[in-house]
Amino acid sequence: MMCKQPNSSVGISGSTSSSKSAQAPIPSCSSPKARNKQKLRTNNIRLASLNIQSITSSKKRASFWNLLDSINCDILCGCETWLKPDIHDAEILPPNSNFNIHRKDRRDGYGGSIILIKNTIKHERIEVDSICDIVFVKIECANNESLIIGSAYRPTNNDESYAHNLFDTISKVCKMYKKSAIWITGDFNLPDINWTNNTIQGHQYKKSINEAFLHMEPDLGLTQMIDFHTRGNNILDLFFSNRPDLVNQCSPMPGISDHHAVFIDTNMCVPRLKPPKHTLLMWGKANIDNMKKKCSNLSDTILNLTDTNIEDCWTLFKHGCTHIVAEEVPARQTSQRYNQPWVTRDIRRITRQKKRWFKRARRSNTQHDWDRYITIKRQAQLTCRRAHDHHVASMLSEDHENPKVFWQYIKSRKKENFGVAPLKKDGITFSGSKQKADILNDQFTSVFTKEDDLNRHNYQNAIFQI
Incomplete structure (x- = not known):
């Protein structure tokens, strides 16, 4: 479903809205020398927003990791993480993840907001002094512009002071970065508001709370762009933007809680650091006999040298060993795409099946299709959990052939990263x-x-x- 398309405004590149003009062109390279200087590549940002409801739950962790693997987004904004400050980042992300994490936790273990952003995108956290569950990140975009992303959560209560503090925090950030593109997303729990005509039609929450967020557009220039139900018949998960023309599409997708997730495709171009490729030597396929012969010949050559200083001997030995390895040991380049080893073909199949039934249920809106979707969603969560547990159990088994994999997993799950202890x-x-x-x-x-x-x-x- 396409988002609402408000009147066009000035895009991040300073031009009027259009799908082509909003994209920053990649400089053309006319020579090999110029091509080598291009260290960054640009792509449009893909963002996902979802209500998690306990990111560390044993029932949710595998499903959350599978979601990261399947949607291929650059930024994920989540709320209701239910994290405490003593929970380390390694307990949230999958091993060797290519995401950086920014959190705002509560001490009581409820609520909370989170932003996951790929490590190929240059960014920094914006520190704000607020009691609310909101976290901000600043991203450096093309043409020396910037993008401000906020992930927020408003609890289901009638606390007017919390609602006004949340609005004031967002207002403060908007005033600090007047020339930047700003995206605010999260679960605001405002079912009383009809966002089509910006009116209050319910009485579940106090009028002052609803009015505070209705003033986001006239006071801060932020337009709410989600026009589909995200939980039941209510629009609870919202997406505000001061540059709505840069958003191509926002559509619902299956979530991992009782809320639908929101997927947002944009025209925002961001320079990305190209992840380096590493060469992996496959020693299991090496020709050991030939290596022994060549090493013996290299040893005889070095021993028969006369009037040669130690530096020349070392150089000959080093180059000789490198040449032998390059000839007799097969090698491959590491992939730039991050894949989780426990995500099997069955998991991908049932994940695609879950997405198909989600789309079918939204089209037909019949109870039979929604019940079928919920059943498949539960099967997918169970399949993910069992696959992950089986993968971990196989590494912990005594007859595991590769202990290196086991210790890599143990290292990735450590809860401290300070190196030397006090x-x-x-x-x-x-x-x-x-x-x-x-x-x-x-x-x-x-x-x-x-x-x-x-x-x-x-x-x-x-x-x-x-």
């Missing part, structure tokens, strides 16, 4: 990097042997006598 000296604990480095340096130097000049002179004389 150190104690004279009964005082130090956690600063420089302080820990000084303590280790003092410890290493304390065990060195301190030789005086007399002992060194006697030692040299003994060598000369030998």
Whole structure:
């Protein structure tokens, strides 16, 4: 379903709205030298917004990871994460994920907002002083412009102060970045508002709460663009933008809670760091016999050298070994696409089946199709959970052939990333990097042997006598 198309406005590139003009052209390269200088590539941003309802739940984790793998979005904004500050990022993301995470947690373990953004996109977090469940990120776009993305959550209560604080926080960020494109998304729990004509038609929440967010457009220039139901017959998940002409399409898709997720395709161009490719040597397919013969010949060549200094011998040895490996050990390049090893063909099949039934249920809007969709959705969650648990169990088994995979998984699940633990000296604990480095340096130097000049002179004389 297409979004509402308001009147055209000035795009991020400074031109009037159009699908072609909003995209920043990639510079053409007329020579190999110019082509090598192009380190960045540009693509349009694809964003997903969803209500999660416990991202660390054993029933939701595998489904959430499968969602990241299947929708191929650049940015994911989530709410109701139910995270606490003592939960580490490694417990949220899949192992070796290509996403960076920005969170706003509650201490009570409910609510919360999150933004996941691919590590190939240059960005930074915007720190705001607010009690509300909202987090902001700034992205550097083409033509030296910027994009501000916010993920927010308003609880299901009649707390007027919270609603006004949330509005004031959004207003403050909009005033700080007046020339930037701004996207605010999340679950605002405002079923009383009819966003087609911007009127209040219900009485579930106080009038002042509904009016605060109706003023987003006249006061802040933010247009609410979702015009389809996201939970039951209500529009609870919203998407505000001050540049609606840069949004190609926003449409519903299957979520992982009782809310539908929202997928947004845009004309916003962002420079991306091209992920480097690494060469992987496949030692299991190496020709060991030929390598032994060539290494023996290299050894004889080096031993038969005369009048050659150590530097030339080392250079010959290094180049010889490199040449042998390149000839006898097959290699392949790593893929730039991140795939989770436990996502099997069956999972992809049932995920596609879930999407088809979701579209069918939305078209027909019959109870039979919705019941069938919910059944398949539960089957998909169960399939994902079982596949992930089986994958982990196979790595933990004693007869696993590759222990390296096991330790890579253990490393990816660690809850700390400070490297050297806090150190104690004279009964005082130090956690600063420089302080820990000084303590280790003092410890290493304390065990060195301190030789005086007399002992060194006697030692040299003994060598000369030998």
